[in-house]
Amino acid sequence: MPFQKNINCKYPETLLVDPEQIEGLKAEALDLISLTLSVEQICDLELLLNRGFYPLVAYMDQASYLSVLKNMRLTDGTLWPTPISLAVSKNRVAGLTIGQRLALNDQEGFLIAILTISDIWQADTRLEAKAVYGTTDSARHPGVRKLYDCSGDYYLAGSLEGISLPVHYDFQSLRLSPAETVQRFMTKGWQRVVGFQTDEYLHYGHHKMIMAAAQEIGAAVFIQAQINCPGEITHYTHVRCHQAFTKLFPINMAGLGLFALPAKKTGPREALLQAIIKKNFGCTHFMVAPDHADPFAVMTDEKALFYPRGEAQKLVAYYEKETEITMIPQRGVGYCKKDKKYIFQGAKGAENSSLIDSKGLMGRLKREEEIPPWFTCPKIVQEIRHDFLPRSGQGFTIFMTGLSGAGKSTIAKVLQVKFAEMRERPVTLLDGDIVRLNLSSELSFSQKDRNLNVTRIGFVAGEITKNGGIALCAPIAPYEESRQVNRRLISNYGGYIEVYVATPLQVCEQRDSKGLYAKARSGRIKNVTGITDPYIPPTNPEITIDTTNINPMDAAEKILLYLKGEGYL
Numbered sequence: 001m002p003f004q005k006n007i008n009c010k011y012p013e014t015l016l017v018d019p020e021q022i023e024g025l026k027a028e029a030l031d032l033i034s035l036t037l038s039v040e041q042i043c044d045l046e047l048l049l050n051r052g053f054y055p056l057v058a059y060m061d062q063a064s065y066l067s068v069l070k071n072m073r074l075t076d077g078t079l080w081p082t083p084i085s086l087a088v089s090k091n092r093v094a095g096l097t098i099g100q101r102l103a104l105n106d107q108e109g110f111l112i113a114i115l116t117i118s119d120i121w122q123a124d125t126r127l128e129a130k131a132v133y134g135t136t137d138s139a140r141h142p143g144v145r146k147l148y149d150c151s152g153d154y155y156l157a158g159s160l161e162g163i164s165l166p167v168h169y170d171f172q173s174l175r176l177s178p179a180e181t182v183q184r185f186m187t188k189g190w191q192r193v194v195g196f197q198t199d200e201y202l203h204y205g206h207h208k209m210i211m212a213a214a215q216e217i218g219a220a221v222f223i224q225a226q227i228n229c230p231g232e233i234t235h236y237t238h239v240r241c242h243q244a245f246t247k248l249f250p251i252n253m254a255g256l257g258l259f260a261l262p263a264k265k266t267g268p269r270e271a272l273l274q275a276i277i278k279k280n281f282g283c284t285h286f287m288v289a290p291d292h293a294d295p296f297a298v299m300t301d302e303k304a305l306f307y308p309r310g311e312a313q314k315l316v317a318y319y320e321k322e323t324e325i326t327m328i329p330q331r332g333v334g335y336c337k338k339d340k341k342y343i344f345q346g347a348k349g350a351e352n353s354s355l356i357d358s359k360g361l362m363g364r365l366k367r368e369e370e371i372p373p374w375f376t377c378p379k380i381v382q383e384i385r386h387d388f389l390p391r392s393g394q395g396f397t398i399f400m401t402g403l404s405g406a407g408k409s410t411i412a413k414v415l416q417v418k419f420a421e422m423r424e425r426p427v428t429l430l431d432g433d434i435v436r437l438n439l440s441s442e443l444s445f446s447q448k449d450r451n452l453n454v455t456r457i458g459f460v461a462g463e464i465t466k467n468g469g470i471a472l473c474a475p476i477a478p479y480e481e482s483r484q485v486n487r488r489l490i491s492n493y494g495g496y497i498e499v500y501v502a503t504p505l506q507v508c509e510q511r512d513s514k515g516l517y518a519k520a521r522s523g524r525i526k527n528v529t530g531i532t533d534p535y536i537p538p539t540n541p542e543i544t545i546d547t548t549n550i551n552p553m554d555a556a557e558k559i560l561l562y563l564k565g566e567g568y569l
């Protein structure tokens, strides 16, 4: 059932209710249980409401979900490659019933839609991982790890009454809905449109490849920048690079749009989903890479790819008739310095050319090398460089972990003074005790609460790091799982240096400056780390310091030396 949108479209162009119903639904929502959706869930909801996910009209029920996993089809036979249901936690699902209505809110509490539940079932993420990602092994596929970590314990299905599309303040002119995009193509007189998207750094290879394909089929070009794209550049840089790239095309040949599909990196299935979305946005053709939506595509080393090379192209081509969008294979482009011309890989003379690829561009940027003018346009280089600050310009977090009395706070205080003296970056101390007093006063010392306390510290440290500051953290942080969450989060924003203050329990107990161990030994307090509660040492800390036989200044000096050696100072 292809979506042929035109001015006389017989299908509703969005799943938003009529304006006169909005006030009534908002009033009803005041008495409904509300769910705050994650960023990725908001993306799904936006594509359901704006019909980017046409012909889906609702979150899938269990029968369709299982059918999609097995055959890539809904129970009515409609082709659909990946499940779209609403994941919820075990706590949240308790008491929910079929027919119940729920308010779906964005992260700031604005009502986006009302869901009428038609099905509730327990998630089997391993089954989903195997079918959609091709493996249950979270160590092999980052998407599977995310599925296990972030999806809920249950799924909900149901129909939607949209109140408003999610609000975005950034790049508003690029956020046209599928219907608005189709309308724009019609106004421009574009009959054939080739769609293109990538999360790579854009370069002249992409440009030559798209130009050649578009000219061959007589098509205009629609470039879609995917929001929340994983990678090392920020959303703003990603979109600004796309804006510069679109300007490389002749006037009235190319358009740019933003769309909110979470990149799950499911390879062929994701390519097929993107093809369906492109069709809904009015494209007639879609350019698919041999390593499309592969979690390791950016490496370009064939052996490292997760999905077989070319598999995504095959799958999209196989379903061309049904999706009514034609697959065009993406091709590698090189540059022949001698002849000063671009040449397709595999073409005659290509052996004398240098391949233009994102990996090469990224490597040059990281090594702070010049980018040859034939590689990509100066504006794109300038935009990307904006995100590749040398370490001396980045913020960083020093995350100290260790037993109570190990010396974390003392070392952190010495460092705080040293950094303040240097005046290079603002410095913030997030000490265990102080955080417990101000940020986590309601939390206990259970494993769950300790992990929550540690990830709260990580969130604050991430914000400080993102803005170029230094965060000094000094909680006990006895569990690897929350330390890893912090590492993953903060490494996106700047430096992350884990310092294991490995002073043995015996020494800490002797110091016992707060009387904690004495109270633990006498049974006056329970769950004390090292006595009646575990401390799991970090697996891969950047620095390990045992303060048994050194003074605080020397311990701090060790960290400063590391920072100098790594280029942060």
Ligand SMILES: Nc1ncnc2c1ncn2[C@@H]1O[C@H](COP(=O)(O)OS(=O)(=O)O)[C@@H](OP(=O)(O)O)[C@H]1O
Pocket (backbone or CB within 6 Å): 403, 404, 405, 409, 432, 433, 436, 445, 449, 450, 451, 453, 454, 474, 475, 476, 477, 478, 514, 516, 525, 526, 527, 528, 529
């Ligand atoms: N049961 C138990 N176990 C460990 N520590 C305890 C406990 N009860 C209170 N305290 C005091 O709280 C400080 C540790 O809090 P943290 O927030 O750093 O701990 S955790 O990271 O959440 O595990 C810790 O401070 P530091 O000595 O600075 O580490 C203790 O003084």
Ligand SMILES: Nc1ncnc2c1ncn2[C@@H]1O[C@H](COP(=O)(O)OP(=O)(O)O)[C@@H](O)[C@H]1O
Pocket (backbone or CB within 6 Å): 402, 403, 404, 405, 406, 407, 408, 409, 410, 411, 474, 501, 511, 513, 547, 548, 550, 551, 552, 553, 555
């Ligand atoms: N090299 C050292 N680094 C840090 N603290 C040390 C060192 N040597 C001795 N100490 C002493 O150990 C105690 C550590 O306490 P504290 O810094 O509050 O530990 P934590 O924050 O890990 O609970 C302090 O009394 C401090 O003077």
